Amino acid sequence: MKPAGFAYHDPQTVAEAVALLGRLENARLLAGGQSLMPMLAMRVAFPDHLIDLNRVEGLDGITVEQGVLRIGAMTRQRSIERSAAIREACPLMTEALTHVGHLQTRNRGTIGGSLCHLDPSAELVTVAAALDATIEVAGPEGQRDVAIADFPLGFMTPALAPEEMVVAIRIPLWPREHGYSFMEFARRHGDYAIVSAAALLVLDSAGRIARASVTLGGVGAAPLRVTTAETALVGEAPTPALFRAAAACCEGIEAMEDPQAPAWYRQRLAAVLTRRALERAWARATGEAA
Amino acid sequence: MNAGRLVGRDVARVEDAALIRGRGRFVDDIAPAGLVHVAFLRSPHAHARILRIDVAVARALPGVHAVLLLDDLRPHLTDTRLVVALPSPSYRLDLHRPVLAETEVVHVGEALAVVIAESRYLAEDALALIEVEYEPLPAVADCDNALAPDAPPAHSWASSNLAAEMTVAYGDVEAVFAATPHRFAETLHIHRGGSHSMECRGVVALHDVVEDRLTVWSSTQTPHTAKRLICDLLGMDETRLRVVTPDLGGGFGPKLIFYPEEVVVALAARLLGRPVKWIEDRQEHFVSTTQERDQTWRVELATDAEGHILGVRGDLVHDHGAWTARGVNVPQGAVAAMPLAYVVPAFRMTIRAAVTNKVPVTPVRGAGQPQGVFAMERLLDRAARELGLDRAEIRRRNLVSAEHMPYATPLKTRGGIPVTLDSGDYPRCQQMALDEIGWAGFAERQRVALAEGRYIGIGVANYVEGTGRGPFEHVSVRVEPSGRIMVATGAAAMGQSTRTMLAQIVAEQLGANMANVEVITGDTAAAPIGIGGSNSRQAVLAGSSAHVAALKVREKVLAIAGEMLEVAMGDLEIEDKVVRVKGAPGHSVTLASIARAAAGQPGFVIPGGRGPGLAASEEVVIDAMAYANGTAAAEVEVDIETGAVTITRLVFSHDCGRALHPRIVDGQLMGGIAHGIGNALYEHMRFDDQAQPISTTLADYLLVTATEMPPVRILHMHSPTPLNPLGIKGVGEAGVIPIPAAIAAAVEDALSPFDAHVCRVPLSPVDVIAMIDPVPEGSA
Amino acid sequence: MSETRRITLIVNGEHREAETPVRQHLADFLRGTLGLTGTHVGCEHGVCGACTVLVDGHAVRACLMLAVQAAGHEVTTVEGLSLADGTLHPLQQAFCDHHGLQCGFCTPGMLTTLVEFLAEHPAPSEEEVRLAISGNICRCTGYDSIVAAALAAARALRGDAA
Known part of the structure; x- marks a missing residue:
């Protein structure tokens, strides 16, 4: 399990990286390497050129400004996990x-x-979809924004031109008192989820649901915003029955199947996890859960 | 039995000093100057004819030293097949696997060419340049289907896929079943996966051209067998070959097998005149290291109205894999383990081993016994439910009791040796587990939980395990002129603390300083004969030989010292590196001077009157196996919405006779228990219907990690076996054996409101949901 | 294609300079090029954790990092955990005391993972320890003895009596 040969490049700036992408045939970007390195070792990926982003300046960092969270593309998951600002x-x-x-x-x-690898079960992609994130993309013509909804083109295929790269993700923040929950079902701790569910709720002064976001990971090629569930929730008073009804919207979704789990099982998990995530998000919105 | 000065105590392990600092010497750590690296070209097809292999481009790649096919190796081999099967009259096909496949490949991962290059990276580059033209043939993916009349042959030359068949029987089974209305039938699908030692396999071979001697370091549990086979295959004189088992990063069964890679690497070193290394990577491990896999048990239990067992019958279809890499010992061991804990008056099981286009099946920790126990325990749970008996009570009524001991069963081992349960109190062992887990009060706990919408369940399973398979293990003990004590054995360590165990036993008799004892395991140059590691045997066999050899050396030490000190032997004691007069510690002589005296001086009489040298070599022969026993009790909670099974408590009570090192015993059991949890809930070596493996990474094949382990409580009984001088029974495999059965029973109990019926392992969450709420046929 | 680069880095406190193929992963570099065979390779696809080393104090899988990426960084392997006089790191001592290793193959990865973890969590719960090592597979111990060793090491590092 040794990678096939490649030429190695370690640019110092985004401009250099983009220039390399434009110039080199069959090049791939190396970010944290936690997915690409196994693919190289198994020889299922054969880039002729590897462009290492780890020495590119200015690609990492976390800022919260004017209601928007911005995270640089090379920010380590560990830094995000430990960021008090993000918490x-x-x-x-x-x-x-x-x-x-x-x-x-x-x-x-x-x-x-994580965003560019676009594994159907990747937690961070699901979170980005749940939060209506915007992806900042740099290319030879400068920078452009891509809405997360438009980012996945297909199975593990981001909407990036060959000479483009992601430089950051921007997330519009929810009001301070929102309720949230991320739940997933994986076989072991740390495994990719079979299905994950992200739920966010904001209650109005009357205690009704003013805004809702329900997103499923692991059911299709890309995270699925369950807009039918969102619609069912908004304007209603939160009750267990309401959450059950909203979760029932997941039973009809089209789900993928793999050796681990058939489609019917994913549909069931989707409904169960959605309901549980909504209940937890509600408890948090009302301050009943930490 | 009381603890000695060292034996029976939690002394520090001799292995740790090097391993904890990263200074172990595993096979991949061995790097002689001039080393070249090997990669094997492996079949991507489960079954195909090889029409053409073109290695010209690969050979021309810079850095590649050789690309070899079987045709290139043939002139240097006495045989192109590995004849390794254990004796058995049951074989119906000769399935000796080739050194390299030549005309047909019969499983994904079978090697057909070898590349030797400057680095493993380059060797893998060259693999990609070898062109092979295959003609795919129908593949046999499933052992049940393999035996159907219209099944395609897994080997194109074979008339059927029946590798072996045999019947294990005693008593009048038909009469027993005819005479009772209480018959309980089950069809069980029991899967076990690979061993997945954290270290994969590996071989390094070094040819000393000056002396024409070959040294082979192999990750083998059986170096003496490897030596014999390499000598046979290469036509070598035994004096020219040394096989060494270096530190092993776990074995768990498959490393006891002799593999094609071992002879190919040895031969390559001779052909190239360079040291050669092959290190199996994890993907190769999934497709080329032997594994256990599927068994289908169609079994039936007959009891009287009170649940007393009258008889057991049925048949077992066993996935044998594509070749006979060991024998029929896995299904044979499975069937043998089935009735062992209980009084079973009549028994008949038919075994059919089916050839499939998959990597060969050979023992993995437990070696079939978890399956046999699973079958028996599932039948007992079924009988208890239908007879309205408590599941523990039906077991208590049938367990072989202490008063029965020694209990001669009508069974025989694979070597024809009578199976006699030598010692133990099985009902008490079960009761210990039941008391600890709170079996008696569980029904109430379950009722309360159910009222809260929680589904909890409890299960219990018993096992009796044949340990310490004979006939012997070699151990020599020698006091060197330095006063150091050298111990050498044919036993091979794979991480179970074998060197500690032998140092403890020897030092117990010779000064009680383990630091003064050097133990060499798994080196054919240090031990003339040996059998190696398998069957939970090394503490029993090597331990016994070490004990007897150490006593002999002790006797000689004391005789010589007595003469040197002019006191009676009985007045002497050995402390650290000296022999001294009891009560007069200043009056002493060192082990070194005793050894020098025993070494003799020209013209002088050796003191002590016991001949020259301060050494003894032993092969204590113990043919009968020592039967260990135990009980696992598990409590689980099932999430009926997701199918998740959480083991909330696990109790393991057991009896392995005298414990040489209690902490090591616990460690062996815990490792086995973790493996058993994997077999119950996680580990599944999946193949598609064309026998393509589809779980070939550790992300797909789920090994239990620290977060999946439940709270485990281990309880000990110590019934010394009379079969060996130390009273010990093996414990290396015990932990795994009853776990799948206990967990399956607990899940079934938790799902009793749904009338769920567990008849397979591993149980995935999908399986659990399907039991609760079956999905209509055709549902997406 | 066997492009190589000369790299310099600090390994176990020592300045090292060596040539490496750019495609060589850090574990192979440490083991093969530098002869530090204490770091073990168990899966080469980033699951088993045996190859874990510390890079700038952070536990990483050495099979998922190219050696060239370690240039200019500080790497600590199991060989660098004990003191120069041979005294074991409290964690190593605790592993020995609690039978936290059997075959010893996963041990270097367990140790390096726990070194970082204990530095950040001086008084961890058992559950936190289990989460910390959930990316390190051990086939021998069933983990309980490793968890016990980690908790004991945490006490020792805090200066509590055992």
Whole structure:
């Protein structure tokens, strides 16, 4: 399990990296390497050129400004997990990270790497979808924004041109008193989820649901926003029955199947985890749960 | 039995000093100057004809020293097949696997070419340049289907896929079943996976051209067998070959097998005149290291109205894999383990081993016994439910009791040796587990939980395990002129503290300083004969030989010292490196001077009157196996919405006779228990219907990690076996054996409101949900 | 394609300089190029944790990092945990005391993982220890003795009586 040969490049700036992408045939970016390195070792990925982003300046960092969280693409999962600012402003992401891999992989793995690898079960991609994130992409013509909804083109395929790279993710923050929950079902701690569910709720002054976000990971090629469930929730008074009804929207979704789990099982998990995530998010919105 | 000065105590392990600092010497740590690296080309097809292999481009790659096919090796081999099967009259096909496949490949991962290059990286580059033209053939993916009349042959030349068949029987089974209305039938699908030692396999071979001697370091549990086979295959004189088992990063069964890679690497070193290394990577491990896999048990239990067992019958279909890499010992061991804990008056099990296009099956920790226990325990749970008996009570009524001991069963081992349960109190052992887990009060706990919407369950399973398979293990003990005590054995250590165990036993008799004892395991140059590691045998066999040899050396030490000190032997004691007069510690002589005296001086009489040298060599022969026993009780909670099974408590009571080192015993059991939890809930070596393996990474094949382990409580009984001088029974495999059965029973109990019926392991969450709420046919 | 690079880095406190193929992973570099065979390779796809080393104090899987990426960084392997006089790190001592190792193959990865963890969590719960080592597979011990060793080491490092 040794990688095939490649030429190695370690640019210092985004401009250099983009220039290399434009110039080199069959090049791949190396971020944290926690997914790409096994693919190289198994010789299922054969880049002729590897462009290492680990020495590129200015690609990491976490800022919260004017209601927007911005995380540089090369920010390690570990830094996000330990960021007090994110725990405060975007606790859904902190909670999701406790499910991502293991201590050693989070020390290297980056948010940009997770977004671009686009594993259907990746927690951070699900969180990005749940929060209506925007992906900042750099290319030869400069920078552009891609809405997370438009980012996945297909199975593990991000909407990036060959000479483009992700430089950051921007997340509009929810009001301070929102409720949130990230739940997943994996076989062992740290495994990719079979299905994950992210839920966010904001209650109005009357205690009704003013805003809701329900997102499923692991059911399809890309995270699925369950808009039918969201619609069913908004304007209603939260009750267990309401959450059951909202969760029932997941039973009809189209789910993928793999050797671990058939589609019917994923559909059931989707409904169960959605309901549980909504209940937890509600408890948090009302201050009844930490 | 009381603890000695060292034996029976938690002394520090001799292995730790090096391992804890990263200074162990595993096979991949051995790097002689001039080393070249090997990679094997392995079949991507489960079954195919090889039409053409073109290695020209690969050979031309810079850094590649050789690309060899069987045709290139043939002139240097006495045989192109590995004839390794244990004797048995049951074989119906000769399935000796080739050194390299030549005309047909019969499982994914079978090697057909070898590349030797400057680095493993380059060797893998060259693999990609070898062109092979295959003609795919129908593959046999499933052992049940393999035996169907219209099944394609797994080997194109074979008339059927029946590798072996045999019947294990005693008593009048038909009469017993005819005479009772209480018959309980089950069809059980029992899967076990690989061993997955954290270290994969590996071989390093070094050819000394000056003396024409070959040294082979192999990650083998059986170096003496490897030596014999390499000598046979290469036509070598025994004096020219040394096989060494270095530190092993776990074995767990498959490393006891002799593999094609071992002879290929040895031969490559001779052909190239360079040291050669092959290190199996994890993906190769999934497709080339032997494993256990599928068994289908169709079994039936007959009892009287009170649940007393009258008889057991049925048949077992066993996935044999594509070749006979060891024998029929796994299904044979499975069937043998089935009735062992209980009084079973009549028994008949038919075994059919089916050839499949998969990597060969050979023992993994437990070696079939978990399956046999699973079958028996599932039948007993079924009988208890239908007879309205408590599940522990039906077992108590049938367990072989202490008054029965020694209990001669009508069974025989694979070597024809009568199976006699030598010692133990099985009902008491079960009761200990039941008391600890709170079996008596569980029904109430379950009722309360159910009222809260929680589904909890409890299960119990018993096992009796044949340990310490004979006939012997070699151990020599020698006091060197330095006063150091050298111990050498044919036993091979794979991480179970074998060197500590032998140092303890020898030092117990010779000064009680383990630091003064050097133990060499697994080196054919240090031990003339040996059998090696398997069957939970090394403490029993090597331990016994070490004990007897140490006593002999002790006797000689004292005789010589007595003459040197002019006191009676009985007045002497050995303390650290000196022999001294009891009560007069100043009056002493060192082990070194005793050894020098025993070494003799020209023209002088050796003191002590016991001949020259201060050494003894022993092969204590123990043919009968020592039967260990135990009980596992598990409590689980099932999430009926996700199918998740959480083991909330696990109690393991057991009896392995005298414990040489209680902490090591616990460690062996805990490792086995973790493995058993994997077999119950996680580990599944999956193949598709064309026998393509689909769980070939450790992300897909789920080994238990620290977060999946439940709270475990281990309880000990110590019934010394009369079969060996130390009273010990093996414990290396015990932990795994009853765990799948106990967990399956607990899950079934938790799901009793749904009338769920557990008849397979491993149980995935999907399986659990399917039991609660079956999905209609055709549902997506 | 066997492009190589000359790299310099600090390994176990020592300045090292060596040539490495750019495709060589850090574990192979440490073991093969530098001869530090205490770091073990168990799966080469980032699951088993046997190859864990500390890079700038952080536990990482050495099979998921190229050696060239370690240039300019500080790497600590199991060989670098004990003191120069041979005194074991309290964690190593605790592993010996609690039978936290059997075959010893996973041990270096367990130790390096726990070194970082205990530095950040001086008084961990048992559950936290289990989570910390959930990316390190051990086939021998069933983990209980490793968890016990880690908790004992935490006490020793805090200066509590055992």
